[in-house]
Amino acid sequence: MRKPPxxxxxxxxxxxxxxxxxxxxxxxxxxxxxxMPWVIAIMIALTVIAAAGGLALSNLVSDARADLAGGVTVxxxxxSAPERDAQVRRAARVLEQDSAVRxxxxxxxxxxxxxxxxxxxxxxxxxxVPMPALIDLRLRGSADAATLQRLRGKLRExxxxxxxxxxxAWLGPVFSAITSLLWLAAALVVLLAVTSxxxxxxxxxxxxxxxxxxxxxxxxxxxxxxQIARIFQRSVAFDAMLGGAVGLLLGLAAILLLGQxxxxxxSGMVAGGxxxxxxxxxxxxxxxxxxxxxxxxxxxxxxxALRRML
Amino acid sequence: xxxxxxxxxxxxxxGLRYGTDREVLSDVSFTLYPGSFYFLTGASGAGKxxxxxxxxxxxRPSRGVVSMFGTDTVTLPRSRLPGFRxxxxxxxxxxxxxxxxxxYDNVALPLRVSGVREDDLHMPVSDMLDWVxxxxxxxxxxxxxxxxxxxxxxxxxxVIGRPELLVADEPTGNVDPEMALKLLRLFDSLNRLGTxxxxxxxxxHLLRKVPESLIMRLDKGRLSDPTGALRYPPRREPVPxxxxxx
Ligand SMILES: Nc1ncnc2c1ncn2[C@@H]1O[C@H](COP(=O)(O)OP(=O)(O)O)[C@@H](O)[C@H]1O
Ligand SMILES: [Mg+2]
Numbered sequence: 001m002r003k004p005p006x007x008x009x010x011x012x013x014x015x016x017x018x019x020x021x022x023x024x025x026x027x028x029x030x031x032x033x034x035x036m037p038w039v040i041a042i043m044i045a046l047t048v049i050a051a052a053g054g055l056a057l058s059n060l061v062s063d064a065r066a067d068l069a070g071g072v073t074v075x076x077x078x079x080s081a082p083e084r085d086a087q088v089r090r091a092a093r094v095l096e097q098d099s100a101v102r103x104x105x106x107x108x109x110x111x112x113x114x115x116x117x118x119x120x121x122x123x124x125x126x127x128x129v130p131m132p133a134l135i136d137l138r139l140r141g142s143a144d145a146a147t148l149q150r151l152r153g154k155l156r157e158x159x160x161x162x163x164x165x166x167x168x169a170w171l172g173p174v175f176s177a178i179t180s181l182l183w184l185a186a187a188l189v190v191l192l193a194v195t196s197x198x199x200x201x202x203x204x205x206x207x208x209x210x211x212x213x214x215x216x217x218x219x220x221x222x223x224x225x226x227q228i229a230r231i232f233q234r235s236v237a238f239d240a241m242l243g244g245a246v247g248l249l250l251g252l253a254a255i256l257l258l259g260q261x262x263x264x265x266x267s268g269m270v271a272g273g274x275x276x277x278x279x280x281x282x283x284x285x286x287x288x289x290x291x292x293x294x295x296x297x298x299x300x301x302x303x304x305a306l307r308r309m310l
Numbered sequence: 311x312x313x314x315x316x317x318x319x320x321x322x323x324x325g326l327r328y329g330t331d332r333e334v335l336s337d338v339s340f341t342l343y344p345g346s347f348y349f350l351t352g353a354s355g356a357g358k359x360x361x362x363x364x365x366x367x368x369x370r371p372s373r374g375v376v377s378m379f380g381t382d383t384v385t386l387p388r389s390r391l392p393g394f395r396x397x398x399x400x401x402x403x404x405x406x407x408x409x410x411x412x413x414y415d416n417v418a419l420p421l422r423v424s425g426v427r428e429d430d431l432h433m434p435v436s437d438m439l440d441w442v443x444x445x446x447x448x449x450x451x452x453x454x455x456x457x458x459x460x461x462x463x464x465x466x467x468x469v470i471g472r473p474e475l476l477v478a479d480e481p482t483g484n485v486d487p488e489m490a491l492k493l494l495r496l497f498d499s500l501n502r503l504g505t506x507x508x509x510x511x512x513x514x515h516l517l518r519k520v521p522e523s524l525i526m527r528l529d530k531g532r533l534s535d536p537t538g539a540l541r542y543p544p545r546r547e548p549v550p551x552x553x554x555x556x
Contacts, residue, residue, distance in 0.1 A: 217406050220368055221467075222396035223423045224389075310370055310391070 036203045037243035040294065043196040044247025044287050045254070047189055051286060052255045054185030055279040061178050064171070070102070071167035072137040072148070078161040079130045087159035088133045094158050100139050100147050107134040143168060193293060200294045204236060204301040219309055229302040233295045240294035244287030252283070317341045317380075318475055318506050319365065324374035326360055326531075333372070334360045335531045342508065344474070347501045349517050350510040352528030358510040359403065359479055361528065365508065366400045366477050367391055379474070396424055399473035399505075403480045405464040407452040413463045414439065414448040420471040438466045442496070458485045465493065469500055476500060478509045482516060494519050 074091060078084035088106060096104050112131060139147065143166035155162040168175075208215070218228055259274075275283075319342035326335040335357045342348060352358050363369040364376055367383060376383050378394055386394075399420075407416050418435045439445050442462040452460055461481065468476060478497065482490035494509075498520055501507045509516075517525060527534045 213406065214408050217408055218419070218423060220366065220395060220400060220406075221420045221423050222392045222394075224392045227423065307388070310368060310388070 036199070037239045037246070039199050040196065040240055040243025040290060041246035041250065043192055043199070044244050044290050045250035047192045047196075047290070048248060048251025048283050048286050049254050050185050050188040050192065052251070052275065052279070052283055054182055054189070055282065056275055057178050057182050057185065059274060059276065059279070061175060061182070065168070065175070068167040068171060069142045070139040072139060072143050072151070073165050073167055074135040074137060074155070075163045075165075076133045076135070076159055076161050077130075077163065078133075084133050084161070087161055088135065090158040091155055091162050092135055094154050095135070095137060095151065098151065098154065100141065100151070101137055102140045103138040105136040107136055193289070196290060197293050197297045200236065200240070200297040201301055204232065204298040205305075207232065207235075208302060208305055215306070216309065219306065225303055225306045228306060229299045232298050232302050236298040237291055237295045240291040241287075244290045247290070248284065248287045251286075255283075318344045318378070320375070320377040321364075322375040322377070324364065324371045324376060326357075326364065326369065327372045333531060335364075335371075338374070338531075338533045340526060340533060340535070342475075342506055344506050345501070345504055346506055347498065347520055347523040348506075348508045348526055349520070349523050350508055350526045350528065351512065351514060351517065354512055356528040357531045358512075358528055362477050362479050362508070362510055365475070366398050367395050396420070396471060397474045399468035399471065399476045401461075401464050401468045401476075401478035401481050403483065405452070405460050407460060407463055407467075409452055412449045412451060413444055413455065413459075416452070416463055417466045417470055420467060424471060434470060438470050442466045458489045461485055461489075461493065465496065469505070473505060476505050476507045478507070480511055481509060482511060482513060490516065491519060
């Protein structure tokens with residue numbers, strides 16, 4: 001019998017990393033099998049849509065808030081046209097002189113008619129339906145109660161028919177409804193993340209189960225927990241990236257479609273609810289977070305299973 | 311507990327039980343000296359595989375001290391065990407080849423786990439396959455190999471990293487007598503190069519084939535030393551030019 005060959009000594013004591021394709025070959029079934037990339041894709045798409053909705057709403061709220069914060073509307077409801085015009089002029093003059101007021105604009109009658117046209121029909125007769133006059137005020141600060149009260153007092157003397165309201169006041173309930181929606185969107189994003197992690201956990205466990213003999217061998221040959229975990233992380237990352245990319249595309253397609261629909265609704269409020277470039281960056285980060293969650297979950301699952309071996 | 315610098319393995323009053331069952335191994339104490347060749351015999355169910363599992367660090371004892379290469383492995387943190395496992399070659403009773411890897415890649419596995427570069431890996435793996443007579447089957451998957459061929463792949467994998475300790479569990483169990491003898495000679499020549507060898511077998515005929523071997527006998531989980539050789543081992547001279555034995 002020939003002498004056995006002598007591999008280079010030091011081979012066994014080396015502790016470099018065992019990774020890359022060589023390591024991945026060990027567990028051909030470690031790829032999250034079958035439906036997993038699709039589950040991840042759907043999760044990512046839903047997350048992207050929920051996040052986009054939340055971001056758009058939050059933009060809408062902050063745009064509208066800024067718009068309305070210093071906005072005050074004065075209505076003068078007076079049946080007699082000459083008297084109404086006189087009160088409007090007096091009220092405008094008094095308001096212009098107030099230090100809290102930045103700008104005063106008497107809303108032209110034509111604009112009012114255009115506003116009311118859908119409800120009252122074209123060429124509405126002034127006498128048939130008495131139209132209120134509107135004055136649009138911009139305050140320097142926000143429309144707090146004290147300022148409003150003071151302005152009301154001033155107006156009472158010169159224009160008894162005037163009614164003064166902060167624009168934010170009548171939108172208050174709308175804002176709180178939208179804020180609830182925002183919380184809902186945030187909760188959805190969190191729930192989706194947890195569900196995705198759970199799905200990956202289950203998949204990683206089944207991949208682990210199918211490869212347990214191989215894992216045990218590598219373990220007994222002196223493979224470290226990290227080495228073995230890395231093999232799985234690699235294939236899970238691959239699947240998650242695939243699912244994430246598909247999910248992002250699906251999500252973005254849905255958002256763009258919805259965006260077009262809303263763009264057709266010619267409303268000042270919805271127009272404020274667009275997405276800024278930071279928001280698009282955030283949305284693009286969603287699949288990256290997904291990959292991160294998947295890889296971390298896979299790693300923790302594998303490490304936990306390995307700790308049960310000596 | 312530290313062991314004398316001369317020994318490679320030391321068991322002190324080792325007991326092992328699985329779960330809450332009775333002890334499978336009881337009061338096992340022995341010392342393995344570097345460069346020696348040991349047979350571990352005993353009837354089926356005597357606890358041979360269990361003792362080997364303790365040896366290749368797949369199992370912790372329920373009590374007692376298992377000291378490897380001068381270090382108590384029972385109190386060693388888990389993270390330090392891989393380094394010790396890499397110094398031990400194991401031939402499992404059921405081979406445990408990785409099914410989707412070729413014979414070549416199975417043999418290369420311990421080196422890859424140890425981080426040997428691909429360039430440095432080809433020569434020793436090819437040489438090793440050649441040595442066990444499997445150069446022709448290097449690219450074959452385990453499923454397409456015969457029992458004896460799988461056995462030889464398993465052995466090549468166990469010795470490729472040039473372990474200080476080689477542990478083989480019934481390595482001749484699945485092969486014909488002629489192959490059994492060949493495999494034994496293979497272990498013997500490795501042993502002459504300095505590797506400490508422990509071969510578990512229930513086949514008493516095998517013991518005579520390696521004249522200078524020492525015998526450990528397990529009987530219902532208790533170790534006996536029929537020849538007294540465990541306590542007073544005859545030293546075996548390594549072949550000149552082989553691995554130095556400290
Ligand atoms: N993983 C295990 N769990 C429970 N009992 C085991 C386990 N492995 C072995 N045993 C028991 O331990 C005893 C010794 O088994 P083993 O070490 O395999 O003996 P041998 O290798 O000498 O045939 C047997 O009674 C067996 O049933
Ligand atoms: Mg056995």
